[in-house]
Amino acid sequence: MNLKYLIFSLFIPLGISAQDIQNNPKSNHGNKFEQLGTVLPTPNVYRTASGAPGQGYWQNRADYDITAFLDEDKRNLKASETITYFNNSPDDLEYLWLQLDENEQSSVKNAGYQSESTLPKVVTSDGLKATDLPEKDNGYGVNLEKVTDASGRPLKYIVNKTMMRIDLPTVLKKGEKITFKIDWNYNIPDRIKMGGRGGYEFFPEDGNDLYTITQWFPRMCVYSDFKGWQNNQFTGRGEFALVFGNYKVAMNVPADHIVAATGTGKNYEQVLTSAQLARWKQAQNANEPLEIVTLDEAKKAEKSKSKERKIWKFEAENVRDFAWTSSRKFIWDGMKVTIPENNNEVMAMSLYPKEAYGLYRKFSTRAVAHTIKTYSEFSIPYPYPVAQSIEAANGMEYPMICFNYGRTEKDGTYSEGIKNGMIGVIIHEVGHNFFPMIINSDERQWSWMDEGLNTFLEYLTEQKWDNKFPSRRGPAYEIVDYMKLPKDQLEPIMTNSENIVQFGPNAYSKPATGLNILRETIMGRELFDKAFKTYSKRWAFKHPEPADFFRTMNDASAENLDWFWRGWFYGIDPVDISIDKVTVASPDLDSAPKTREVTYTVEKPLQSDFEDISKIRNREDKTITFYTDTDKGSQDFYWRYNRGQEKVDMKKEYKMKMDHFENVPQKEKSKLEKVYAYQIDFSNKGGLVMPIILEFTFEDGSKLNDKSSAQIWRKNEQKVSKTYYFDKKLKSIQLDPMRETADIDTSNNFWGEVPEPTSKFQVFKQKQEGAVRGAANGKINPMQAAGKKN
Structure with missing residues (x-):
């Protein structure tokens, strides 16, 4: 998910000091470079010490067959599903846990994770209402109608907030499967007003809705070797832990709606017009985006508001989730993309309302294609047949489909910020197809394992899109402001999602930056890329945990990176390396060497002054004979000297x-x-060790560079010295000249001549003005100033 669109709640950080692992806390060494050891889980037959899945690795599976009815008038979704669950674990299961994520929108069925609140300075009239005590039911959340086995017999179940437990009539043994059915409905929330990932957006100018149907069906929780049931409540922040399986889904929607979903459409012949179907077939061989549903067709559909119905059918294999979208407002374009690594032919597609046409028609599908090709280069080849970007004024990801933002001004122009933001969010959300949709980490527990790794690859992909792309996350210097914060506002990356205060920097920016530092500064691109691809390949379509990532990166690179994982992921110390002093010495070549005379006496016998108990008992034990006592040839001057037989x-x-x-x-x-x-x-003022990177500038204007690895700190983590010899005079020394270590204080990174200020600059206090995401805030954008729309 893209954090540009979240409104963050504040949580009290937990366990910060407990994460600060110190093996030798009172010493200046023996802490930062010690192995993680027992901090990581013990390797076993499921997960090896190398970071690879073990010979006993297993994971369960769930297949879904779902039918859904979208009632646009009531804004209600009614659905029925048949789930077949395969128990591949070595354990017998007495009950099953399912996720009811839509309950988080309910005022009475949500997870109950409250945040503190204070008196507002400004409040809207809509927001000002008397507090309901007790809380009244707002009408949202899942309404379960029926839960039965395959033959229709009722199953016992209990709902705990956003989780549902089904008690099985008989134990589900190892290797067995069970099929059961659930009927349910829920009122679709206004996603713009209520927030969240799924819902509808209402367009008052034409009176239509755009639906994003996500987290919409009761979904199996993960049962794993490392946690058992992952049934932590869904609070709206920590995302999803999900099971792979196959899906068949049929959506009954108004006849003039266009539907896109996870997987491939199976009945386009029945739901598209003949012209649209012809364009769909043509797009499958197009090398640039081709409109399948045109702008004119979408504008006409906006006015039709058909009361007829159509059923769209989709299927998807080996995916962990299923999402879809439906609206009569959609323009639809697509083109074919071939992934070089596996020759997979993929349909890259975009669906968007007319409000986004000026941006999405030009950029969206191209960005989709660029993303899946670039991520395939750095991780694993994209395996699915479809990749789609849907404009829905937000940012969220699902297998083969994601929801993004990007709308023009009414005159068709747009700002550079909106354009780059849109491209960035498309890359980010499409990139989530790899992390976590394929490399399927537990987002509920470790947000950084999908958001951080994905943000890192987003940065690489943005930079390959345009060398001047203004990426906000990835470069080391961009994380400095966060690392400077007081420690009571920070928590380790290895902190559960719900307990993080600075969620965006912690889950997205800091891990992404750390990986970029590893790639560019510590390991080098070639070695890092090989190790990262090894991790991606090992854990594709499996459930990795943090230790699997850390161990694989070590194992595949022959780099002992525990010091980095310990400091960057388990700690909150920043980087602040200081040049404290430079001592200069010149050679004295004319001094005569002095002859030194040493006075000494002869060495005493080399024997202990204290007769230890073993020697005494050996002499007393008459059964023991000593070799040198019996073999006269082994006796020499020192044998006699030690016994006082030789006088010196x-x-x-x-x-x-x-x-x-x-x-x-x-x-x-x-x-x-x-x-x-x-x-x-x-001196290491910040606490986090890092390579020492230096740029030397000489009086003749020439420059030299040197880098000492982080291991230079291993025997003294607080202070180190390094001596260089140059055959020309040094003018200045710059520490970390390319700002690649996230050093939070560059004022102590320079030695030498610093020019005096030659001018003054003005200082003013910033006015406090509100900002609306995506709005021009009254400014004329450059396209408007130039009188152009493209």
């Missing part, structure tokens, strides 16, 4: 000359007389 004058003094040096020959002096030594003293 221990008081007599001897003298020894220490004469190891001589003057440098004259012919070599000219080479050495210009060599200067520079000892640079560094």
Whole structure:
């Protein structure tokens, strides 16, 4: 999910100090470079010490057959599903857990994770109402109509907020499967007013709705080797842990609606017009986006508001979820994309209302194609037949389909910020097809494993889209403001989603930045890319955990990165390396070497002053014979000397000359007389170790660069020194010149000549003005100023 669109709640951070792992807390070493060891789960037959799935790895599966009826007049969805659940675990299951995510929209059935509230300074009239005590039912959430086995017999169940437990009449044993049915309905919420991921958006100018139907059906929870049932409540933040399976879904919608969904359409011949069907077939061989449903057709459909019905049918194999969208407002375009790594031919498509036409028609499907090709290059080849971007004024991801924003001004122009934001969110949400839709991590527990890894690849993909693309997440310097925050406002990346205060930086930016630092600064691109692809390949269509990622990156690279995982993921210390002092020394080539005379006496016998108990008992034990006592040939001067049989004058003094040096020959002096030594003293003020990267500038204007690995701190994590020898005078030293370590204080990163200020700059206080996402806020955008719309 893209965090540009979330309104963040505040939570109290938990367990920050407990995450600060110190093996040797009172020392200046022995902490930051120690192995994670028992911090990570113990390897077993399911998950190996290398980070790969073990020989006993297993995961359960759920297949779905669903029919749905969209009632546009009542804004209600009525549906029925048949679930076949396969128990591939080694355990017998007495009950099943399912997710009822739509209950989070209910005022009485939600998870109950409240946030604090304070008196507002400004409130809208719609928001000002008396507090309901007790809370009144707002009419939203899942209404269960029937839960039965395959033959129609009722099954016992209980609903706990956003989770539903079904008690099985007989134990579901290892290797067995069960089929059961659920009928339900729910009122579709106004997604713009109520928030959330699914719902409807109403367009008052033409009186139509655009529906995004997500988290809409009772879905199986994951039962795993590492947690058992993942039935943590859905609070609206921590996303989803889901089971792979096959889907057959039929949607009954108004006849003039266009539907897009996870998977491939199976009855386009029945639901499209002959002209649309012909264009659909043509688009499957197009190398640029071709309109399947045109702008004119969408405008006409907006006015028709048909009362007839059509049923759209979709199927998807080996996916973890299913989402769909429906509206008569949709324009639809598409083209074929071939993935080089596996020669998979994919339909890249976009659906969007006329309000987004000026942006989506030009960019969306192209961005979809670019994303799946670039992610395939860096992770695994895209395996699915479809990839789609839907304009729905938000950002959220599902297998083969995602919802994004990007609308023009009414005159068809748009700002550069809206354009780049739209391209960024399309790349991000389409990229989620890989993380977590295929590399299927537990989002409910570890948001960073999908959002952070995906944001990292989003950055790589944005940069390959346009070398001047203004990416906000990925470059190290962009995370500095977050890392500077007081520690009571921070928590480790390894913190559960619900307990994070700064959710965007923690789950998205910091992990993405850390991976970019590994790639660019610590490991190098080639080695990092090989290791990352290994992780992606190992855990495609499986359920990885953090330890699987950490161990695989170590295992596949021969880099011991535990110091990095420990500091960047388990800690909250920032990077702040300081140049404290530079000591300069020049060579003295004319001094005569001094001969040193040492006075000493003869060494005493090399035996312990204290007779230990083993020696005493060995002498007393008459069964023990000593070799040198019986073999006279092994007895020498020192054998006798240790027993006082050889007499040596221990008081007599001897003298020894220490004469190891001589003057440098004259012919070599000219080479050495210009060599200067520079000892640079560094301190680790922030606490997080990182490579020391230096740029040396000399008086003649030339430059040299050097990088010391982070391991330079291993014997002293607080202070280190490094000495360089140069045959020309050094003018200045710049620490971290490319700002690639996320150093939070660059004022202590420079030594040398700093020019005096030659001018003044003005300082003013910023006015406090509200901002609306995607709005121009009264400004004329450059397209309007130039009188152009493209």
